[in-house]
Amino acid sequence: MQNQMIFLIFFVIISPAFIFNIGAAEEHQTDYEALYKELMELEPDKNLVAKVQDFSFRRDAGVFDLKKGKLYLCKPINGRVVAALFEGKGRFRLTPPTEIERRQVRRFYEADSLDQEFKFLVLIFADSTLKEFQSHLNFSRQRVSHQLKKQIKNCLRYMGDEKGKNFEPEFIKTFLENATNSLFYAHFSKNSLKPMFFKINPYEVEEVRFMRRPKNDSVTYRREMISQFHQQSDYEKQSNLAHEDKKLIDVESYRIECWIENNSGVFASSNPNFRAKTEMIFRPITPPDKEWLFFYISPKLEVDSISWKSGTPVDFFKSKDNHLIWIRADSLQIDTTYQLNLSYHGEIIQRYDDYFMLDLSTFWYPRQSFHDKSQFDLYFHVPDIYKFTAAGHQDTAFVDNAAEDGYCVTRWRTYEPIRNASFSMGIFDKHVVENDTLPRVTVYMNKTRRAVRAKRVGEEIARSIDFFREVYGESRADEFFVMETPTLHGESFLGLTNLSGVTFIGDDPWGYDAIHRAHEAAHQWWGVGVDFLTYHDQWMSEGFADYSGLWYLEIVREDQKNFLKKLKDWRKLIVENRQYLLGDGVETGPIWLGYRTVSSETKEDYAVVIYKKGAWILHLLRCYLLDPADLNDDQFRTLMRDFYETYLHRQATTEDFQHFIEDYIHEDMDWFFQQWVYASDIPTYKFAYKQKKTAEGKYLIRFRSFQENAPGFRSSILVTAKMIHNDYQRQRIWITDGLNEFELPLLDSPPEEIIFGDFESALADIKKVDWDELSP
Numbered sequence: 059m060q061n062q063m064i065f066l067i068f069f070v071i072i073s074p075a076f077i078f079n080i081g082a083a084e085e086h087q088t089d090y091e092a093l094y095k096e097l098m099e100l101e102p103d104k105n106l107v108a109k110v111q112d113f114s115f116r117r118d119a120g121v122f123d124l125k126k127g128k129l130y131l132c133k134p135i136n137g138r139v140v141a142a143l144f145e146g147k148g149r150f151r152l153t154p155p156t157e158i159e160r161r162q163v164r165r166f167y168e169a170d171s172l173d174q175e176f177k178f179l180v181l182i183f184a185d186s187t188l189k190e191f192q193s194h195l196n197f198s199r200q201r202v203s204h205q206l207k208k209q210i211k212n213c214l215r216y217m218g219d220e221k222g223k224n225f226e227p228e229f230i231k232t233f234l235e236n237a238t239n240s241l242f243y244a245h246f247s248k249n250s251l252k253p254m255f256f257k258i259n260p261y262e263v264e265e266v267r268f269m270r271r272p273k274n275d276s277v278t279y280r281r282e283m284i285s286q287f288h289q290q291s292d293y294e295k296q297s298n299l300a301h302e303d304k305k306l307i308d309v310e311s312y313r314i315e316c317w318i319e320n321n322s323g324v325f326a327s328s329n330p331n332f333r334a335k336t337e338m339i340f341r342p343i344t345p346p347d348k349e350w351l352f353f354y355i356s357p358k359l360e361v362d363s364i365s366w367k368s369g370t371p372v373d374f375f376k377s378k379d380n381h382l383i384w385i386r387a388d389s390l391q392i393d394t395t396y397q398l399n400l401s402y403h404g405e406i407i408q409r410y411d412d413y414f415m416l417d418l419s420t421f422w423y424p425r426q427s428f429h430d431k432s433q434f435d436l437y438f439h440v441p442d443i444y445k446f447t448a449a450g451h452q453d454t455a456f457v458d459n460a461a462e463d464g465y466c467v468t469r470w471r472t473y474e475p476i477r478n479a480s481f482s483m484g485i486f487d488k489h490v491v492e493n494d495t496l497p498r499v500t501v502y503m504n505k506t507r508r509a510v511r512a513k514r515v516g517e518e519i520a521r522s523i524d525f526f527r528e529v530y531g532e533s534r535a536d537e538f539f540v541m542e543t544p545t546l547h548g549e550s551f552l553g554l555t556n557l558s559g560v561t562f563i564g565d566d567p568w569g570y571d572a573i574h575r576a577h578e579a580a581h582q583w584w585g586v587g588v589d590f591l592t593y594h595d596q597w598m599s600e601g602f603a604d605y606s607g608l609w610y611l612e613i614v615r616e617d618q619k620n621f622l623k624k625l626k627d628w629r630k631l632i633v634e635n636r637q638y639l640l641g642d643g644v645e646t647g648p649i650w651l652g653y654r655t656v657s658s659e660t661k662e663d664y665a666v667v668i669y670k671k672g673a674w675i676l677h678l679l680r681c682y683l684l685d686p687a688d689l690n691d692d693q694f695r696t697l698m699r700d701f702y703e704t705y706l707h708r709q710a711t712t713e714d715f716q717h718f719i720e721d722y723i724h725e726d727m728d729w730f731f732q733q734w735v736y737a738s739d740i741p742t743y744k745f746a747y748k749q750k751k752t753a754e755g756k757y758l759i760r761f762r763s764f765q766e767n768a769p770g771f772r773s774s775i776l777v778t779a780k781m782i783h784n785d786y787q788r789q790r791i792w793i794t795d796g797l798n799e800f801e802l803p804l805l806d807s808p809p810e811e812i813i814f815g816d817f818e819s820a821l822a823d824i825k826k827v828d829w830d831e832l833s834p
């Protein structure tokens with residue numbers, strides 16, 4: 059499910075929003091268009107200019123010091139002054155409220171606090187800013203320079219764009235509703251080339267964010283997030299912040315009927331038409347008297363009509379190239395259910411010969427957010443020459459009475475809410491893999507491939523499903539479909555796995571194919587079965603799926619050599635990714651930051667940190683819980699199984715996982731999570747050992763280790779003496795800061811080999827050195 063990342067980034071970088079009324083027969087300016095136009099034409103009011111000296115104001119963790127200059131209020135938007143700008147000498151200071159976010163500032167600015175001078179400051183707000191300015195400053199008429207107008211234009215380029223008339227939804231919503239809330243936005247710079255941004259968005263769970271222009275990007279108007287956190291009052295309340303929910307409505311269910319039509323005939327290479335009629339049932343959570351709702355949807359889709367269940371048409375706004383539908387929904391009652399009926403169409407499926415790809419796998423229906431779960435009842439009318447599969451449970455009893463010639467209609471449902479619905483199709487051959495012992499898997503594969511390929515892929519998926527059933531428990535899917543795709547990555551939904559065509563070509567001897575396939579199969583447990591709550595917790599889907607892939611390789615394929623080799627390779631990636639150790643570049647971020655570990659200066663971070671280090675965390679936990687004598691991992695297995703069963707159908711957080719482990723093993727595991735999940739240090743271990751024959755004829759092995767580069771870290775690792783006849787004498791030892799000394803229990807004969815960090819039990823940069831190098 060790598061698509062999740064794309065959507066999260068999509069959400070951050072591209073400022074979504076806006077509208078125009080394609081429902082209206084004649085051209086007239088809607089409320090939206092009027093607001094969009096006003097916002098994009100924002101300009102200072104020459105009658106409202108104030109001299110400023112030593113004036114400070116604070117917005118949450120950000121402090122603005124206006125040392126000396128002029129402050130201009132802007133002309134009203136929707137009848138209200140919501141913007142101002144400052145030119146002169148100013149400073150912005152920010153100290154994030156949490157250690158992890160202070161470290162994030164340190165990562166990019168080499169200090170826990172940001173202290174930045176600026177010459178220009180543009181503010182857009184719906185909070186008390188205007189009142190504050192009015193009560194402290196005296197406004198009069200003065201000349202407004204051209205340079206100032208340019209600063210506002212520059213600021214707006216990051217927030218809206220003409221193509222699709224996009225503008226950030228929180229501003230549209232707030233100003234259309236004429237609401238007073240904590241919305242506050244600052245764009246400031248010393249020169250216009252490298253602006254910084256500070257924002258408080260009341261509609262976001264983590265309301266406060268600090269952003270900058272990405273490094274080495276001089277073409278686009280994008281912002282990259284440096285720090286994001288909750289507003290101060292949330293920390294004061296000390297409620298369960300990980301589970302804070304700000305959604306405006308709860309979309310309970312969708313009934314969607316889709317038509318996928320290939321107008322130009324069977325062999326045409328043109329993209330098929332897609333049409334859908336969607337009934338969306340939702341329940342308002344916040345009590346609104348005037349409410350604008352917005353839903354994310356593919357920018358390529360055009361909406362034909364929207365009405366209430368009664369048939370009453372709805373005022374809506376959706377332009378092409380915009381990924382939001384805006385809906386005016388006055389006087390909604392809290393905890394009452396409503397039904398919206400939407401019709402829309404567009405070219406959202408790309409055809410590549412016999413393959414078909416959805417542009418955005420889960421944005422073919424309107425969604426309130428990326429994390430909400432809903433029930434689905436899906437009907438697809440598809441040309442019968444296409445092989446087709448959707449997420450959910452196929453209703454095999456569904457009898458299609460209304461099928462047109464040459465079309466096949468199928469029905470797919472959910473029994474419990476799911477996060478992502480999708481579908482997949484192609485001009486494929488169908489292969490069913492089944493035998494007495496393995497679950498049945500249906501594989502749809504390109505017709506040009508030999509059937510044996512489908513059998514191998516299908517059997518591997520079946521064997522992994524069988525293994526994950528054994529170690530984690532029953533999956534949510536009762537049938538498993540595998541679809542070949544022309545991409546390089548896989549993607550999984552309830553019962554449906556899209557696998558890269560590459561894995562249908564051959565099997566590699568190193569286990570890449572096995573891990574890739576088993577990773578996608580494992581998403582039926584991690585991602586679909588137990589969902590993750592926010593971007594902080596995404597490693598519990600991708601990292602868990604990657605470790606499941608490794609585990610499958612080790613146990614089912616009985617390939618311990620490649621299992622250990624992969625762990626070693628991934629450790630190398632993790633160690634090398636911490637570039638700052640080598641003295642250049644920005645250090646990597648911790649797992650808990652999710653997609654935010656990625657920046658314009660640390661582009662590889664997501665794959666390494668969330669997938670590979672995420673997998674390593676599970677491995678470290680398994681090593682911590684296993685019995686050193688025989689590597690028995692029953693405790694780890696039952697822990698994972700119980701965790702899965704406890705959180706099945708729910709969205710789990712990193713904190714949930716930590717607490718679950720702590721309750722399970724009756725031990726405080728904060729040290730483990732702090733060092734591996736919330737921090738990004740990787741220790742370096744230097745080790746040496748000495749062997750001595752005792753007077754009694756036994757063998758004494760003495761160890762020294764020295765830990766550096768990860769202050770306060772401690773790790774339990776396995777140290778093993780490999781004896782003759784493959785007899786292993788394993789010992790669990792603790793490594794902490796600085797010099798550690800320990801001895802293995804006396805051995806009867808000299809060991810063949812001494813293994814430090816056996817079973818790849820150490821996530822560290824390990825170097826063997828001479829004994830004398832580690833003298834106390």
Ligand SMILES: [Zn+2]
Nearest residue numbers: 059060600603
């Ligand atoms: Zn995945």
